[in-house]
Amino acid sequence: MTKFPSSYIQYLAHFHGDRDYFECHEILEEYWKATDPGNKKSIWVALILVAVSNYHHRRNNYPGAIRTLTKAVEIFSDTKEATARLGIDHELLTETLTNRKKNLLNKVPYTSFNLPLFDTELKRLCYDECRHNGFTWGTSSNLENPDLVHRHSTRDRSDVISDRRMALEEKKNRKK
DSSP, X not given: OOSSOHHHHHHHHHHHTTOOHHXXXXXXXXXXXXXXXXXXXXXXXXXXXXXXXXXXXXXXXXXXXXXXXHHHXXXXXXXXXXXXXXXXXXXXXXXXXXXXXXXXHTTOOOOOOOOOBOOHHHHHHHHHHHXXXXXXXXXXXXXXXXXXXXXXXXXXXXHHHHHHHXXXXXXXXXXX
């Protein structure tokens, strides 16, 4: 049994493997909602925001990338212990994200980067997950893959639309 949630390992495999930041967001959002719902200062939210920032940056959406990275950095500033429990070097992460924000402000084009992991068990689990999924750890993002770069506009959203309709109906019914 590992001390790291499988959703976190999957997130890291996508973040460092196929660089599918949209999938990173989906995986950790589901985990966050199941384990720490409503906590907007959760370490899980910070990690989600880093992935979302990379997604925006890769698409040259600098305002979106800056906004989400700024929120992530704010959360990380209050989660030093939680960051360390997740096998991430907090100081190096802060330095890395600060540099990325400077790059965003200067409209430097997207480049892939790795989160500074220090836990050897975590790294082994992530490498295994990458291998299992056919990814190579540390590969640069494929900027020529429109399904990866523009994933939000190419995915099937029927389940999201259905969930929103149901939530609206429930809200209407409560008001009656």
